[in-house]
Amino acid sequence: xxxxxxxxxxxxxxxxxxxxxxxxxxxxxxxxxxxxxxxxxxxxxxxxxxxxxxxxxxxxxxxxxxxxxxxxxxxxxxxxxxxxxxxxxxxxxxxxxxxxxxxxxxxxxxxxxxxxxxxxxxxxxxxxxxxxxxxxxxxxxxxxxxxxxxxxxxxxxxxxxxxxxxxxxxxxxxxxxxxxxxxxxxxxxxxxxxxxxxxxxxxxxxxxxxxxxxxxxxxxxxxxxxxxxxxxxxxxxxxxxxxxxxxxxxxxxxxxxxxxxxxxxxxxxxxxxxxxxxxxxxxxxxxxxxxxxxxxxxxxxxxxxxxxxxxxxxxxxxxxxxxxxxxxxxxxxxxxxxxxxxxxx
Numbered sequence: 001x002x003x004x005x006x007x008x009x010x011x012x013x014x015x016x017x018x019x020x021x022x023x024x025x026x027x028x029x030x031x032x033x034x035x036x037x038x039x040x041x042x043x044x045x046x047x048x049x050x051x052x053x054x055x056x057x058x059x060x061x062x063x064x065x066x067x068x069x070x071x072x073x074x075x076x077x078x079x080x081x082x083x084x085x086x087x088x089x090x091x092x093x094x095x096x097x098x099x100x101x102x103x104x105x106x107x108x109x110x111x112x113x114x115x116x117x118x119x120x121x122x123x124x125x126x127x128x129x130x131x132x133x134x135x136x137x138x139x140x141x142x143x144x145x146x147x148x149x150x151x152x153x154x155x156x157x158x159x160x161x162x163x164x165x166x167x168x169x170x171x172x173x174x175x176x177x178x179x180x181x182x183x184x185x186x187x188x189x190x191x192x193x194x195x196x197x198x199x200x201x202x203x204x205x206x207x208x209x210x211x212x213x214x215x216x217x218x219x220x221x222x223x224x225x226x227x228x229x230x231x232x233x234x235x236x237x238x239x240x241x242x243x244x245x246x247x248x249x250x251x252x253x254x255x256x257x258x259x260x261x262x263x264x265x266x267x268x269x270x271x272x273x274x275x276x277x278x279x280x281x282x283x284x285x286x287x288x289x290x291x292x293x294x295x296x297x298x299x300x301x302x303x304x305x306x307x308x309x310x311x312x313x314x315x316x317x318x319x320x321x322x323x324x325x326x327x328x329x330x331x332x333x334x335x336x337x338x339x340x341x342x343x344x345x
Contacts, residue, residue: 010085021268030140057163132294186259209335
């Protein structure tokens, strides 16, 4: 049979996850499980150029291709050269459908949703991810399980920590040592509009609440160069705040890994904190496709407190970047969660 015979010894496998940072972080358990199932197979991962760093340090991956590094024809040629037996699309759109087809892989696995997916994914499954009844990482693992359920069930699912390397480790240490920072809270207050979040002013309220509870506590606010002005405004309005402008994902991972508590919205940096098993306080909406049920910090729930401002009432607009009204109670709940994490609760 197909499942028990053909998929026992593939020579090469392509796994595609070509969307955002957090999505790729939540794909790591599925990617590593594929390698455990087929240790002799060459494993290649397709990503976007901007989040390539997330996976490039894993030794169980034999090659990483950024799909936006090549012209369309060049990319098709690269895929054919791999001679993949299996193509796994952990996320699917029209571009990924074309890549799966052009790869020449005999067995193509992916979520069956769009009409074309039923033609391209000859080993696809219906998932209905929009129902958001499980974590995105579990949806990814379900696709891997579909390859060979018996073989999948023999594996231990692990969350391999991001490998940020010595250079990024040293950059983080240099910043911390220069500013004499230790035992710090890290806040990443920016979400790029991918989910609802506190405003900058509301993060200022949270920090002032933390300052009130412990005036000596150090706080590092991280941001990209694009958000530098807003980050520096937070530092000016609060006490004991230091701004770290990150130039790469792994540089951010290094400074997150050294913090005592992480605070942020349900975006890529928060998933990095989850992957690194950091005590975390994360702001999420209650809307199903954006909620912690679907996008929580996989494997880190016991260390994470989710602040859900709209838990008791429905927001007017979930496309808006910020919540309608953050009350003092929500700010106080956030501050208390941070202090509880610091105290090991």
